[in-house]
Each structure stands twice: as structure tokens, then as C-alpha cells.
Amino acid sequence: MSSLQPVRGTHDLLPEEMRRHRAVTDAAQSVSAQYGYEEIATPIFEFTNVFSRTLGDTSDVVTKEMYTFEDKGGEMITLRPENTASVMRAYLSNGLQQTLPCRFFYRGPMFRYERPQKGRQRQFHQIGIECIGIPAAEADVEVIATGAHILKSLGILDRTTLEINSLGDTDSRNAYRDTLVEYFSKYESSLSKDSKERLTKNPMRILDSKDENDRKIVADAPLMPDSMNAESKGFFETVLMRLDQLGIAYNLNTRLVRGLDYYCHTAFEFTTTELGAQGAVMAGGRYDGLITQMGGPATPGVGWAAGVERMSMMIDEPTAQANSIAIVPIGDEAFDKAFSLAHQLRHAGFAIDFGVSGNMKKRMKRADRVGAVAALMIGEDELARDGVTIRDMETGEQTEASFASLESQLDRYR
RNA sequence: GCGGGAGUAGCUCAGUUGGUUAGAGCGCCUGGUUGUGGUCCAGGAGGUCGCGGGUUCGAGACCCGUUUCUCGCCCCA
Structure with missing residues (x-):
């Protein structure tokens, strides 16, 4: 193949496309600032263990999508596949525990070795916010409200749906996981090939399987709320109550789960039907266990990331620059x-x-x-x-x- | 990683059961207009038909491989 071709899954951002990206990221930065989020930037590569330790050993991102290489000093380096782990690393590296809570906004390129599709590239761009240090459910709501506000200012909020679920705290999540494994193991022989693998790797994923037969088995599967302890239930009720208070519409989705290990409690996605197989425009949740996993003191956190390419495909053509x-x-x-x-x-x-x-x-x-x-x-x-x-x-x-x-x-x- | 569809000019595309020199619209350049853009008219440049191999007297078209895009699966923003 001609060396003049860009690497598969990468694209040049010519002025027309760049204007769309800027319209998205500038609007996001400016709205985030209204909520107290300040922009930061972390390096686009980190030591590999920053990601491998936090995203989960069985997640697809870690097992098959990371751009990892050894540098000339013999260090294992990975191009960031997402930014939350990097931001938490930066938070710990810079001793920011002294100034909690921290509210950060970021934008920049991410890298995943995936099969390119519409709205899915190997180098793509994300914006995101992270709210560190607030255990209260109101932080989850603030984070969601910020995201909804950004989508509104881009004129695409009414073309997305907010799907929301709770994974419960660590105890509840583990209890539910065990219950699911027990249930699905009874039907293991009739599960799809993908779901058999999920049974050991990520049983909650079976819940959103698209396989017709899997869905029949899923229909009678135990529900998350039945495994949730009182504290987790109360937390989620507060989140929903506060969303109602702000008039933010949502769709409760008990099948909504997360691929990355560090999530707990609130999980949400703003989804659209306009981008083919790629439904998620903005997705996030709470990750109270993440900082501990990285070796820091127990610190709560909640945030989201959104795809710039996906949003820029949805917005109207931005008006050109100055006269x-x-x-x-x-x-x-x-x-x-x-x-x-x-x-x-x-x-x-x-x-x-x-x-x-x-x-x-x-x-x-x-x-x-x-x-x-x-x-x-x-x-x-x-x-x-x-x-x-x-x-x-x-x-x-x-x-x-x-x-x-x-x-x-x-x-x-x- | 798996399965389907596609790749012809800068862009959007036509190209008949395989047949001479591969076309159109838009865009671009030049002229009509020596100091006036958009509209109009005339002319022009621009293509190894994604790449490699094969079948054939002859391939843009058929076959195989490959690559890129695209749709879906997995997964995800």
C-alpha cells in the first residue's frame, strides 16, 4: 500500500472537519467552565500499567485494543485508550489530594486498535469531565447535567436518550455478579458462543446480548436491584430524584452495564440512533474504587467521556470564521x-x-x-x-x- | 478477530452480454472583460479505472489474492 496513505483508522482533519471539532470541543469547554470544570491535559502515552491495572484484565480494551510498545529505555508504554486513568494518575502524581474536590475537563486524541467503522477510528478524539472527591449522589447529577447542557448547546440533546442504571457499590456488584453466574451456568450449553465467554470474563455483558436465544434466557435472569444493599438503593434513588428535580429526562435501563472494571453505582449513556452501530455519544459513571486500585487513598470520583467525531457528525455545519x-x-x-x-x-x-x-x-x-x-x-x-x-x-x-x-x-x- | 457490500477525475457518480481514443455534473485554470467577484458564453488541464496476479485475440467490467472504505458482529466514545 502506498506510503502516502494515512495509517488505517486515522484521518486528517482538514479545515472543514476541524471547524466541526472545534465547535464541539469549544462549546464543551465553555459549558464545563460554568460548572467549575477547569481544563487539563495529560500525556497521550503512559506506562502500560496505568491502563492495564485499572481497566480490568479481561476488558477488550486491555486484551486486544491497546497500542503498546517498548521504548528505547525498555519501558512498556501505551498510547492512551481513554483518559480517566491518566487523569487519576495525574491527580496522584501532583498531590492534588490537598485541594479536593477537583473538577477537570479534558479534550484530546485517544487510540484503540479496532476495526474502523462509521464513528469509530483508531485515533479518535474525546472530551470528558472528571469530578473527584465528592461521594454524594448530587455529584453524579451535576456531572450528568453538565453533559446534557453541552449536548443542548450543540443542538443535539433532543436527538439523544439518557439511559441510566446503577451497578451498586462493590459489595452489591459482586453479589449480583455471583447471582448471575449461578443463574447463567444452568443454561451454559444453550448460550451463544460469545455469551459462554462472557460467563467467565464479564457475566453482566450477557444482559445486553443481541443473540435472540440469549435474550430469552436473560428475560428471566435475576435483576440488579434484588442484589443491591439498602445503601446502594438509596444512593440511586437520590440520583433519580435530583434528575427529576432538574427536569432531566432519562430512561431506566437495568441492562445497561459497563465494560471497564472501575465503575460502580451510577452508569449512564447518552445514546443516539443516528450513528449506525455506534449508539453511545457520551458515557460515564461513578468510579469510587479506581484511585485505590492505582495505589492511592480511597477517593470517590464520577465522570464521563464523549466522542468528538460522533458529536461532530450530528451537529449543524458551524458558521465560518470572522469576516x-x-x-x-x-x-x-x-x-x-x-x-x-x-x-x-x-x-x-x-x-x-x-x-x-x-x-x-x-x-x-x-x-x-x-x-x-x-x-x-x-x-x-x-x-x-x-x-x-x-x-x-x-x-x-x-x-x-x-x-x-x-x-x-x-x-x-x- | 468474524461476516456482507463497495473502490472509475479534487468531489458526486455513469460506463450496455468483455470490443477502437474511459464519460457527465460540480469544482479548478484560461479567455470573452488592458481597473471589478458572483451570472453567462467559449476553451483547457486533470485518470497507472485502489494495488498485484490470472483468464482472454482483447479486461474498468470476469476469476484469485491484497488493501482501504462501508454495513453488521464483538466491543466501545
């Missing part, structure tokens, strides 16, 4: 003057399009193509009276302006 003004010199002498004028106007805060070559017709055509709102024409006539001609590119109307009054006359095109 620009084209400068069109006619003749060598005018070019001299125009070259300085472009510099002067840019420092006065205008966006200037200044083509360095071409006759007047070409330059006018270019001004039109870049969407300039006005063209400043400078030729012999204009130089003689020490000014320029301003052509409004929309109406075609032309007015004369002296160099002295130019900036104030251009104010309406800012």
Missing part, C-alpha cells in the same frame, strides 16, 4: 502601499485577505471565494487622492475613503 476584508492592489506602486496597509489593518484587529499575486480580476475572484465582506481597491486613482475604494462584496456598492478615515469606515465590517 475578512480583501485588499486588491492594481499596479506595482499600489502593491507597495497595499502591503503595508494589510499589516496595519491586521494590527488594528481586522482579518485581511491579501493575495500576493494575480491581476485585479483574479484577486476579486479570490476575494469572492474566501467570502470577503469587502474589498479595498488601490490603484493610480486612489493613490492620487491618498485613499482607497471600498467595495461592499454583497451589494457591489463602492465608496471612497481616505487612508486617515479608513479604519473607522471599516468598523461596520468587523
